[in-house]
Amino acid sequence: MEYYPRKIEEKLDKWINRREAILIKGPRQSGKTTLLLHLKDKFGGEYITFEDENILRSFEDNPELFAKRFIRGERNTLFIDEAQYCSNVGKLLKFLFDNFSDKLKFIVTGSGSFDIKVEVGKYLVGRAIYFELLPLNFEEFLIWKAGDLHKIFTDYKRQIERLILEGEPIESKPVFQREFNTLLEEYILFGGFPAIVKEDDHYFKIELLKNLVRLYIEKDVFFFLNVRELEKFRNIIRYIALSIGSIFEYSSIMREFHVDYRTLENYLSILINTYIVSLIPPFHKNLVTELKKAKKIYFIDTGFRNSIINNFLPLSNRTDKGFLMENFILNELRSFGFEVYYWRTTGKAEVDFIIKVGDEVIPVEVKSGGSIGKSLISFIKSYKPRNAIIFTDGSFKSEEVYGTKIFHLPYFYI
Numbered sequence: 001m002e003y004y005p006r007k008i009e010e011k012l013d014k015w016i017n018r019r020e021a022i023l024i025k026g027p028r029q030s031g032k033t034t035l036l037l038h039l040k041d042k043f044g045g046e047y048i049t050f051e052d053e054n055i056l057r058s059f060e061d062n063p064e065l066f067a068k069r070f071i072r073g074e075r076n077t078l079f080i081d082e083a084q085y086c087s088n089v090g091k092l093l094k095f096l097f098d099n100f101s102d103k104l105k106f107i108v109t110g111s112g113s114f115d116i117k118v119e120v121g122k123y124l125v126g127r128a129i130y131f132e133l134l135p136l137n138f139e140e141f142l143i144w145k146a147g148d149l150h151k152i153f154t155d156y157k158r159q160i161e162r163l164i165l166e167g168e169p170i171e172s173k174p175v176f177q178r179e180f181n182t183l184l185e186e187y188i189l190f191g192g193f194p195a196i197v198k199e200d201d202h203y204f205k206i207e208l209l210k211n212l213v214r215l216y217i218e219k220d221v222f223f224f225l226n227v228r229e230l231e232k233f234r235n236i237i238r239y240i241a242l243s244i245g246s247i248f249e250y251s252s253i254m255r256e257f258h259v260d261y262r263t264l265e266n267y268l269s270i271l272i273n274t275y276i277v278s279l280i281p282p283f284h285k286n287l288v289t290e291l292k293k294a295k296k297i298y299f300i301d302t303g304f305r306n307s308i309i310n311n312f313l314p315l316s317n318r319t320d321k322g323f324l325m326e327n328f329i330l331n332e333l334r335s336f337g338f339e340v341y342y343w344r345t346t347g348k349a350e351v352d353f354i355i356k357v358g359d360e361v362i363p364v365e366v367k368s369g370g371s372i373g374k375s376l377i378s379f380i381k382s383y384k385p386r387n388a389i390i391f392t393d394g395s396f397k398s399e400e401v402y403g404t405k406i407f408h409l410p411y412f413y414i
Contacts, residue, residue, distance in 0.1 A: 003038045004144050004194070006031060008133055015129055016043055016077075021097055021106040023120065026133035027275035027300065028216055031194045032109040035133060036079045039107065045077030046070045050085035063092045067100045076104050083110040083120070084224060090120035097127045109133075111220060111274070134275060135301045136192035137335040138184070138328070138414070144197055146183060149176060156413045160389075161336060163407065164355055164362055167386050170407050174396055180412040181394075185315050188324050191303020202312070209307035220274055227270065232257055236267055240277060240297060241308040245323040248279065248297045275300050280330065283341035283354040283361070286382075291344045298327045325411055326352055326366045329391055332414045333364070349375040363388045370395035370408045380404045 008024075015022055016039075026032055033049075040047045050056045059066045070078045083089045093106065110120070121130075139157060142150040155172055162168040174180070190196050190205045193212060199205050217234060221227045236257055240248075254264055271277045279295040299305035302324055306312055315321045330353060333340050343363070344350040353364040363379050370392045380388065380402050388406045395408040 003034065004198075005140075006035060006133070007137070007140055008035070008131055009038075011131060012039065016105075018129075019101050019105075021093065021101070021108060021124060021128040022131065023124070023128050024107070024109045024131050024133050025275075026109075026111070027135070028111050028220060029193055029195060029212055030133050030135055030275075032111075032133050033081055034194070036081050036107065036109055040077075040079050043077060045079055045105075045107075047079040047081065049081040050089075051082045056085055059092065060086060060088070063096055064099070067096050067104055071100065071103050074103065078104055078106055080106065080108045083108045090123035093120065094123040094127065097124070101127075111224075132275075134192075135303075136194065136197055138187055138192075138332055138412070139335075141187050141192055141197060142183065145186075146179070149179060149183070152176065153180075153412075160409075160414055163387060163389070164336075164338065165357060167360075169398065169405065170409065174410055174413055177394060177410060177412075180410070184328075184412045188302050188315065188328055189306060189312055191301040191306070193301060193303065196303060205303075206307070206312055209303055210310075213304065213307050216274070216276070221270065225270055225274075227267070232259065233267060236264070237271065237276070238308055240271070241299070241305045244298055244305065244320070245296060245326045247294045276304065278330075278334075280340055280342055280353075283343045283356070291346070296342050298330050300331070302327055322366070322368060325391070328411065329353070329364065329366050329414060343379055345378075349378045351375055351379050354379075361385050365390045366411075367392050369393070370397075372401060372406065376406075377401065 012022065024032055024035070037047060048055050050059070070076055086092065093108065096104070097106065136144065139150065139153060142153050152175065156174065159168070159170045159172055163170055190209065193209070196205050196208050199208060217230060221233060222230055227233050236253060236259070239253060239256065248268070250261060250264060253259070254261060272279065276299065278298055278300060280298070281295050282291040282293070284292050305327070311318070315324070318324070330340060333353065333355065339356045341354040341356065342350070342352060343354050351363045352366050355362040355364060361383055362385055363376060365373065365376055367390055370390060372390070376388065385404050388404050390406060390408045391411050391414070392408055394410050396410060397408045399406050
């Protein structure tokens with residue numbers, strides 16, 4: 001089996017010999033099965049999938065005898081794929097862990113509907129470690145598509161991390177900008193789902209994405225999560241896709257699609273827990289002038305989002321390029337593990353993202369040009385950060401404004 005590396009593997013390796021069960025969650029087709037089979041080849045053990053009805057039935061009918069089948073020596077590993085097909089998998093895994101974890105290591109995957117319907121987490125508190133396998137981030141995309149450029153990219157990423165965590169200035173001037181920008185455009189248009197990344201033909205990329213969206217709605221949303229008004233759900237997700245980077249307005253969506261608050265809250269919970277969208281909260285310290293509750297909404301994968309609105313035009317021909325770039329920068333910042341917020345005042349001053357590291361805050365703007373806006377100046381005056389970042393089409397420079405060092409960097413420099 002051909003295997004393309006994923007960054008999550010570095011984390012999993014540290015837990016493989018420990019007693020805790022490993023639970024890997026993520027959206028449909030994010031590569032969970034491929035990863036599981038790779039880990040089986042790497043560490044040995046047995047692989048099963050609950051998509052197989054006979055396997056599933058045996059597990060549910062007699063979990064104790066089921067587990068004993070896979071115990072042959074002192075230490076064994078059982079890789080369980082598609083666990084969401086078992087409605088009481090959490091309770092049964094707890095039983096198996098409590099009785100067999102000294103001889104059997106459990107590594108389990110489930111799609112986004114895993115924890116909504118099955119609620120596996122409440123049964124495995126203290127017994128399991130959770131990991132998320134999302135679509136490829138830009139670094140993984142480069143590993144797969146341009147390994148030679150990946151070596152250069154890791155230097156950029158390391159400098160961004162040092163700037164944010166330690167305040168060290170960025171000095172490494174970007175090179176091969178045309179190649180990076182071409183790859184970044186492909187990544188933003190078609191996203192990071194493994195099957196789409198592997199495909200080179202744009203026609204097939206688009207068709208694979210459309211099929212992914214259709215499967216998500218028909219299988220995860222309808223079959224697993226029992227949403228019956230699919231047309232209404234489709235319309236709402238399309239509305240959200242056209243509103244990326246905007247504040248999520250409950251009242252306007254309820255009015256537009258004639259849904260009550262409870263239904264909309266349920267739909268939003270589904271979209272978040274199945275790894276389709278994410279929300280970022282506002283940053284606030286001044287309770288009078290700064291927003292405190294309203295959240296902005298973005299997509300986990302921009303290719304999935306573009307498929308929902310059926311728009312794969314080049315970035316140069318799009319009116320939503322700025323929002324797509326914002327979405328990209330947010331996802332990359334989160335891939336570092338940073339807490340990310342946005343800042344907006346009641347007077348409409350706004351900074352795209354605020355990163356909190358201890359007592360430090362770092363404002364991040366995403367712009368087509370390199371100018372410093374009034375909103376960023378306002379934030380600098382209020383909070384006096386040591387550093388700030390502006391991601392742009394291609395600028396690379398630094399300047400100091402009111403004691404804050406502002407770094408202008410190209411989009412791909414993250």
